[in-house]
Amino acid sequence: MRRWLLRALTLVSAFALAACGAKGGVATVEGGTLHLSINQTAEHPMTVALKTMADNFSERTDGRWTLVIHPNEVLGAQREVIQLLQDDIVELAIVNGSQLENLNHDFRVFNLPFVFDDIDHQMAVVNNPEITKDLYSSLTGSNIEVIAAYTGGERSLYTKRGPINQPADLSGMKIRVQETDTNLRMIRQMSGSPTPMSYGEVYTALQAGVINGAENNEVSYVQQKHYEVAKQWSYTRHLIIPDYLIASHAMMQRFTPEDKAIFDELLAQSVTDEIKLWNDTTNEALETMKSAGVTITEPDADAFRKAIEPMINDSLTTDAQRELFEKTRALAGGK
Numbered sequence: 001m002r003r004w005l006l007r008a009l010t011l012v013s014a015f016a017l018a019a020c021g022a023k024g025g026v027a028t029v030e031g032g033t034l035h036l037s038i039n040q041t042a043e044h045p046m047t048v049a050l051k052t053m054a055d056n057f058s059e060r061t062d063g064r065w066t067l068v069i070h071p072n073e074v075l076g077a078q079r080e081v082i083q084l085l086q087d088d089i090v091e092l093a094i095v096n097g098s099q100l101e102n103l104n105h106d107f108r109v110f111n112l113p114f115v116f117d118d119i120d121h122q123m124a125v126v127n128n129p130e131i132t133k134d135l136y137s138s139l140t141g142s143n144i145e146v147i148a149a150y151t152g153g154e155r156s157l158y159t160k161r162g163p164i165n166q167p168a169d170l171s172g173m174k175i176r177v178q179e180t181d182t183n184l185r186m187i188r189q190m191s192g193s194p195t196p197m198s199y200g201e202v203y204t205a206l207q208a209g210v211i212n213g214a215e216n217n218e219v220s221y222v223q224q225k226h227y228e229v230a231k232q233w234s235y236t237r238h239l240i241i242p243d244y245l246i247a248s249h250a251m252m253q254r255f256t257p258e259d260k261a262i263f264d265e266l267l268a269q270s271v272t273d274e275i276k277l278w279n280d281t282t283n284e285a286l287e288t289m290k291s292a293g294v295t296i297t298e299p300d301a302d303a304f305r306k307a308i309e310p311m312i313n314d315s316l317t318t319d320a321q322r323e324l325f326e327k328t329r330a331l332a333g334g335k
């Protein structure tokens, strides 16, 4: 299925390029089909918000543009899709901050534990161009542009055995993490054994006992059905990592100014929509967890914070990172 889809997309993208016209030295396109990859279900808040955006974009451009959303990792895991986007085969993709950290370490600042106090703080920072402008355009040389940031909620731990009350309870447990040094170190600080793997592999790994637990938000835990195979949820709330909508930089240049203005307006709306959907979907997920018999506990938050905190300063290795961190913290508490 994936191979077939990718072959079709490669052909379409060659056609789209051939259809370009030149205006004032920049090759613009009047319309076409854009492909967006996301590793979440069709019901996930980001997928839903982006689907609304896709429908409105088509309507507002009189059907000249179509935005096709490919959910459920059908085009590949985030890491693979970044490559497709760099090659201009896929024009848009949702990727976690962790993936961008591997391409530019400055993204790490927004991926650190406790950097954001809550989702409101996160959103005030990650969509503030005064703070993010340079960071989000830092990968254009690799054809990647960050065009929006969405909340992926607060991440907590879930395990097959439990409860997890304090870091020592994770000793000897293999905990799946996203593939970055920051995530690996974070679990080590919590006394666990980090096991990096892609999102789509987690269910089977939990089921087979290859890992003893993982960490994520309530929505992913429920929509990916991880609660079926790991029934202990411990509210550590250690991370609030953003998800980014990344775009092919080349494609973003091909819009006419009029279409780009419509696209940007709908994009901003999708961020607002997603936050609302996020809160509703999280509440629904919590209800599902309770009715499915998940054991939900509030561990010793201070003990986890104390274990993790030493890595924060060490992780800020450049002036740019320290400056980003300070600007982020300056907006904490609604300041």
Ligand code: GCU
Binding pocket: 039, 078, 094, 095, 096, 152, 178, 198, 199, 215, 216, 217, 220, 243
């Ligand atoms: C969340 C996040 C995804 C990420 C996933 C993961 O669901 O929104 O972008 O891929 O966690 O843990 O891999």
